[in-house]
Amino acid sequence: MKQRPRIYYSETQKALMWDRWQKGESLQQIAQLFDRDHPSIQRILAKSGGIRPAQRLRSRLALTLAEREEISHAVVAGQSIRSIATALGRAPSTVSREIKRNGDQECYRASQADQAAWDRTRRPKTCKLAKNRTLAHIVAGKLQLQWSPEQIAGWLKHTYPDDENYQVSHETIYRSLYIQARGALKKELVQHLRRTRVMRRSRHHTQKTDNHGRIKDTVSISERPATVADRAVPGHWEGDLLCGSGNSQIATLVERHTRYVMLVKVARKDTETVINALIKNTSKLPQELYKSLTWDRGSEMADHKRFTLETDIQVYFCDPQNPWQRGTNENTNGLLRQYFPKGIDLSVYSQAKLNAVARKLNQRPRKTLEYETPAERFGQLVASTG
Secondary structure, X not given: OOOOOOOOOOHHHHHHHHHHHHOOOOHHHHHHHOOOOHHHHHHHHHHHOOOOOOOOOOOOOOOOHHHHHHHHHHHHOOOOHHHHHHHHOOOHHHHHHHHHOOOHHHHOOHHHHHHHHHHHOOOOOOOHHHHOHHHHHHHHHHHHOOOOHHHHHHHHHHHOOOXXXXXXXXXXXXXXXXXXXXXXXXXXXXXXXXXXXXXXXXXXXXXXXXXXXXXXXXXXXXXXXXHHHOOOOOOEEEEEEEEOOOOOEEEEEEEOOOOOEEEEEEOOOOHHHHHHHHHHHHOOOOHHHOOEEEEOOOXXXXXXXXXXXXXXXXXXXXXXXXXHHHHHHHHHHHHHOOOOOOOOOXXXXXXXXXXXHHHHHHOOOOHHHOOOOHHHHHHHHHHHHO
C-alpha cells in the first residue's frame, strides 16, 4: 500500500482544528475533515498539550509596517530623525532606536525591520510558577495530594487573600503542566490529575454512557421533592457502582448538600449482595443524614423495595439514558478514578482502604463549597444532629 505524502497544514487549517477541538470533537472526527488519520491531527495539537496557543497580536504602541516604510523613504531622502518623528507623530527616540537596531541609515529596510520586530515578540514569557519557586513547591505538593488545579487556585486565594504573589489561576497550573517548555512544574505531576492524558481536552468533550437493566416499581427522579433538587436540605444521596476488571466493583455514595463521599465494598454485582452492603452502610449515619438515595437503572438495584423497607430510605431512579441527573455522583466517580484507574481489580481493596481513599477525597477543598472541604461541612451536620 502506497503511503500518502505528509501534509503540511496552513494556519487557517490549524485554526479550524483548534476550533473543533475546543468544541469537544475527537481527534478522529477532526481528521476526517482533512481525509487523514487522527495521528496527523494529534501531532499538531500535542505540541502545546492540547491547549490552544494564544493568538499573536501586535502591540497598539508598536510601529506599523506603513510607518516603517515612511521611515525608510525619509532615510533615503536624507531627512533628520526629528523631522521623521514629527511627521509620524512619534518620539524622536522611538525613530532613532528603530533605525539603529535595524541596520542604521545605510541599511534600513522597512520589510526586514518589520519582520525582525515580529520575530522578537516570540521570546518566551516566564510564567508565575517559574519565577516564584516557593509557590511552585506549594502547588506541586497539593497536586501530589490529588487536588485539582482549580481546587489549588481557589485554596490559595482563600488562604492568601491579600498576597497576589501566592495566588495563581488554574489555567496557569494546567499550562505549566502541559506545556513543558515553561519549566515550572515537573511533567510527572500530570499523573496526579483527575485525567492523566497527555493532552488537555475541552470541557465540552463528553462520552455517552448507556444505562441498562429494567427494574420494576421504580420511583422516578421527577417525583423527588424540590428540596432535594436544589440541595437546600442535607441527607439526600446519589449512588452508583464503580467497576473494575474481573467483574469487580465498589459502591460509591455522595451526599448532595456537602459532597461528602462514602465507599462501600461489594463482593458481587448481584442485587442481593449490593442491597445488603448498602443496608449495612446506612447504620453508620443518623436517620436525619440519610433520607433518600438516587441511583441509575442498573440491575443491581432491582431489590430496591427491600432496601427502602429495611432502612426507611426512599430510592429514586434517573430517567433512562440520563446519567447527568446524578451529576454529583458522576463527577465524584471521575475523581475516584485517580485512585482506582480503569482496568484494575477493585476486589483487592479492603473496606479500611476504601475508607482511607474516601477520607482523602473528603479532605480536598471544593469550589462549590467556597473551598471548604466536604469533611468540614459534613462534620458540622453530624455535630448539629448529635
